Amino acid sequence: MNNNSKAARIAIYAGLILWLLINLFPVYWMFTFSLKNNAEIFGQNVVGLPQHWLWSNYTSALKTGKMGIYFLNSVIVAFSTILITLVAAVMATYALSRLIWKRRKAMNKFFMLGLTIPIHASIVPVYVTLSRMHMLNTYWALIIPYAAFSLSMAILVCTGFMNEIPFDLDEAACIDGCSVWGIFLRIIVPLMRPAVATVGIYTFLQCWNELMFANIFISKTALKTLPVGVQALSGQYTTEWGPIGAALVLATFPTLLVYVFLSKRIQESFIAGAIKG
Amino acid sequence: MNRMYGNKLHILIFLLPALLLFCGILIAPIGASFYYSLFEWNGMSADKTFVGLANYKEVFTSIDIGFMKALRNSLLLALLSVFLQLPLALLLALTLGKKVKGERVFLSVYFMPVLISTVVIGQLWLKIYNPEYGILNVFLRAIGLEKWTRIWLGTKETALGAVFVPTLWQYVGYHMLLLYAGVKSVPGELREAAMLDGATDGQVNRFIVLPYIKPIIRISVIFAVTGSLKSFDMIYVLTNGGPLRSTQVPSTLMIEMLFLRNRYGMGSTIAVLLIVLCFLFALIISALFKQED
Numbered sequence: 032m033n034n035n036s037k038a039a040r041i042a043i044y045a046g047l048i049l050w051l052l053i054n055l056f057p058v059y060w061m062f063t064f065s066l067k068n069n070a071e072i073f074g075q076n077v078v079g080l081p082q083h084w085l086w087s088n089y090t091s092a093l094k095t096g097k098m099g100i101y102f103l104n105s106v107i108v109a110f111s112t113i114l115i116t117l118v119a120a121v122m123a124t125y126a127l128s129r130l131i132w133k134r135r136k137a138m139n140k141f142f143m144l145g146l147t148i149p150i151h152a153s154i155v156p157v158y159v160t161l162s163r164m165h166m167l168n169t170y171w172a173l174i175i176p177y178a179a180f181s182l183s184m185a186i187l188v189c190t191g192f193m194n195e196i197p198f199d200l201d202e203a204a205c206i207d208g209c210s211v212w213g214i215f216l217r218i219i220v221p222l223m224r225p226a227v228a229t230v231g232i233y234t235f236l237q238c239w240n241e242l243m244f245a246n247i248f249i250s251k252t253a254l255k256t257l258p259v260g261v262q263a264l265s266g267q268y269t270t271e272w273g274p275i276g277a278a279l280v281l282a283t284f285p286t287l288l289v290y291v292f293l294s295k296r297i298q299e300s301f302i303a304g305a306i307k308g
Numbered sequence: 309m310n311r312m313y314g315n316k317l318h319i320l321i322f323l324l325p326a327l328l329l330f331c332g333i334l335i336a337p338i339g340a341s342f343y344y345s346l347f348e349w350n351g352m353s354a355d356k357t358f359v360g361l362a363n364y365k366e367v368f369t370s371i372d373i374g375f376m377k378a379l380r381n382s383l384l385l386a387l388l389s390v391f392l393q394l395p396l397a398l399l400l401a402l403t404l405g406k407k408v409k410g411e412r413v414f415l416s417v418y419f420m421p422v423l424i425s426t427v428v429i430g431q432l433w434l435k436i437y438n439p440e441y442g443i444l445n446v447f448l449r450a451i452g453l454e455k456w457t458r459i460w461l462g463t464k465e466t467a468l469g470a471v472f473v474p475t476l477w478q479y480v481g482y483h484m485l486l487l488y489a490g491v492k493s494v495p496g497e498l499r500e501a502a503m504l505d506g507a508t509d510g511q512v513n514r515f516i517v518l519p520y521i522k523p524i525i526r527i528s529v530i531f532a533v534t535g536s537l538k539s540f541d542m543i544y545v546l547t548n549g550g551p552l553r554s555t556q557v558p559s560t561l562m563i564e565m566l567f568l569r570n571r572y573g574m575g576s577t578i579a580v581l582l583i584v585l586c587f588l589f590a591l592i593i594s595a596l597f598k599q600e601d
Contacts, residue, residue, distance in 0.1 A: 043408065053477070054418055054421060123326035130314070149538045149583060149586050151562065152334065152579060152583050154566075155340070155566065157337055179329040201313075205309045205312060215322075258425050258541075261431060302489045
């Protein structure tokens with residue numbers, strides 16, 4: 032019996048470690064080949080650590096491959112989207128869960144439809160509208176749609192956090208002579224900080240990794256975001272793998288770095304987004 | 309207080325930014341997409357030709373467009389997700405849920421691929437699948453299985469499977485995380501009571517944990533199926549629907565109609581069908597789970 036359960040435990044850990052390695056290996060391989068030359072990647076040293084650490088791959092990716100520009104564009108788009116999403120979502124949540132009116136439940140359900148609507152719904156009309164307004168190839172062409180598609184999830188998360196703020200606070204502030212805006216800005220908004228983090232992380236990842244809109248709405252190199260930029264760069268370096276590896280690492284390390292420090296919070300934001308919806 | 313919080317103008321002002329964004333980008337375009345789907349239109353010229361439901365008829369019957377083939381491919385991906393990816397995710401969640409050493413480390417690493425951009429993962433797997441230098445074929449040659457090497461993404465028979473593997477690799481961790489959260493929410497007393505009655509681990513999982521996390525399994529199944537229907541990024545990067553459309557899915561077909569063939573009416577038709585299919589499958593799956601209760 033004892034032997035059996037010991038064997039079972041070993042089997043369980045072996046399985047868990049095997050899956051761990053399957054998860055880590057492609058990422059490890061990406062990091063190593065980003066520092067190798069073709070000779071090493073293609074035969075001499077396929078899976079080992081680089082023999083000569085070829086940092087020039089990163090310079091090529093940043094300069095010739097324009098990863099620096101793409102990176103900056105992604106940062107601009109992601110942070111603008113987060114800002115707009117948060118302002119719109121916190122305001123709407125205040126109206127939906129604090130202010131008193133008849134159809135607020137129905138309105139909340141209406142916003143939650145956004146959790147199911149695929150981005151395909153918007154692609155043609157938004158493209159046509161943007162092109163008529165000469166707004167293709169601008170940051171706004173991405174920021175506005177991204178913010179709109181992040182909204183439902185943001186309202187969902189904000190509602191959870193706002194419901195935990197005691198209503199007594201609103202009443203006390205009201206008695207002290209605060210207006211609606213005073214209560215909102217001085218009481219509610221400062222207490223929404225944890226929601227800001229959760230929504231921010233989730234929205235950041237959506238923007239950082241989005242391909243379809245970015246691919247269609249932006250064709251100017253100077254405005255491309257990382258996913259489209261990486262695609263362009265890999266077309267440029269078809270035979271040299273090192274710089275492509277470097278580009279992949281550059282596009283990935285910010286997310287992984289944040290993940291190392293905030294893994295629990297990031298996981299919670301994904302759970303909140305899926306299960307409450 | 310109530311009078312201040314009931315002020316209609318305040319309510320409107322607080323709702324306005326969200327309403328504008330939401331209606332302008334999500335709700336109105338659904339109607340607009342349906343409207344466009346009734347026309348033959350090249351996207352540029354001012355005149356559109358009204359054709360009624362002709363696009364819908366064509367999309368279901370035309371072999372040249374190949375929508376049914378694309379739909380079949382995405383449903384195949386959905387089946388693979390539900391019957392390979394989810395069981396694997398469930399197995400991992402159940403195992404991690406019963407206090408193994410290093411639980412946090414395993415969980416965090418398993419979830420990591422979810423955060424990496426699909427484009428990056430796709431580019432990485434392009435390299436892994438490379439017929440000459442990719443580590444998959446290099447590995448097969450190294451262990452003497454030369455005859456198993458393939459042009460994985462360039463062969464009709466293997467392409468769809470080769471596209472599915474990185475998708476599985478990327479999203480197992482996502483489903484695992486949701487299911488793990490469910491497993492962790494099972495009240496300890498329920499488990500203990502069953503254990504006291506002499507239930508084995510397997511029985512506890514089957515009769516206590518699984519019924520308890522059923523709502524989450526339902527969510528996972530819905531995400532897996534609608535995610536497959538909408539799948540775009542991975543296929544766009546790896547094969548863009550080829551070879552010979554063997555990995556074509558509705559999204560890649562939609563993009564082809566819009567931007568290669570300039571058929572905006574047809575592209576919109578496919579978009580409308582995708583929206584309808586996503587809602588439809590979500591409803592059907594929910595109904596199936598309800599019926600089981």
